[in-house]
Amino acid sequence: MNASFATLIGALDLAQHLHDPGWVVVDCRFDLTNPDFGYQAWRRSHLPGAFYLDLDSDLSGFRTGGNGRHPLPDPAQLAARLGECGIDNHCQVVAYDDTNGMFAARLWWLMRWLGHRRVAVLDGGLQAWCRAAQALDGETPETTARSYTFSLQPGRVDADYVAAHLGKPDMLLVDARSPDRFRGENEMLDPVGGHIPGAINRFFRDNLEEDGCFKQASMLREEFGTLLAGRNPHQVVHQCGSGVTACHNLLAMEAAGFPGSRLYAGSWSEWCADPSRPVATGPA
Known part of the structure; x- marks a missing residue:
């Protein structure tokens, strides 16, 4: 039976599954004072095969001035974006950042909201990955787009x-x-x-x-x-x-x-x- 992680995953556990079919890693790095930071950091280097999702443009919705700084994204748009990253309803998704899960937890919750259980946060983030002497790369990942069907949960x-x-x-x-x-x-x-x-x-x-x-x-x-x-x-x-x-x-x-x-x-x-x-x- 395939391993399944629903809350946290350690760096060594992820390393063992990094190239498994059906596993997708997502870089969620962000800086509230420098919104371009995460994307630029991802372009320079990231976990092998990791895609990037941006807090403002991917993990948040349209701001009206009265609905908060990071309103929830439209579920259909988020589902389509997940599909572009090669994520379907059966994938094991692992989110990470470099701020102790501060932003990766947002993707974790959003996917739970969409009805996805096989999603975890890399415990310790990028720093833990590097402490475990695991590789980084700067290649843009290639994937085949998949279809993601959401079922909103009462969370x-x-x-x-x-x-x-x-x-x-x-x-x-x-x-x-x-x-x-x-x-x-x-x-x-x-x-x-x-x-x-x-x-x-x-x-x-x-x-x-x-x-x-x-x-x-x-x-x-x-x-x-x-x-x-x-x-x-x-x-x-x-x-x-x-x-x-x-x-x-x-x-x-x-x-x-x-x-x-x-x-x-x-x-x-x-x-x-x-x-x-x-x-x-x-x-x-």
Whole structure:
């Protein structure tokens, strides 16, 4: 039976399958302050055979000014783009970046949203690959386009859902931003500082060891178990600044054995665009 990875995959495991038929590697490198960085870095060198998907143009949709900085892409357009990369419904997809899964987790979540289970993030990213003395190349991969058929899964909520459940025990809102941004300090990306009232803060980098790899599943389970405090994971709604790093917490929960939490994709950048929505500052 073919190996299947649904959350994380180590560099050596990926190396063993890198050239297997039906395995597709996707480079998700990006820099919020330099949007061309990821594509240019991919052109210079990447994991052998890796395709590139861009956070702004491939993994996000059209911005209206009120739907956040990285709204979800149109599912049909994303499915077509996946097909262009040689991905069909049976492929094992592995996403990586050079920022500890910060952007690769977005593709992981999007594919889960489309109904794809065989998708994983390279644990430790490009750095872990290089530490394992694995090769890079600069060749543009060749592929035969395939057809990808999506079946959307109920893994997201919208702003109206969040607003309707503020302060209610059936929603635990988890903000993945850094503690200072959560408190409303040092806000550099959005026009308003603060957080959604009632949210708690779980900085996505708290999912990682010092080497940039995810903590062991047992440790993540202990930490998220404390955060859940007996709640069902289905009651958890993840958010961040724009719906990107929140996916890191979703991935960590899944790796810890807590499936079923959901994403508020618009996140803080959508929430604060409407001045009628409440804002909180300071610690939770």
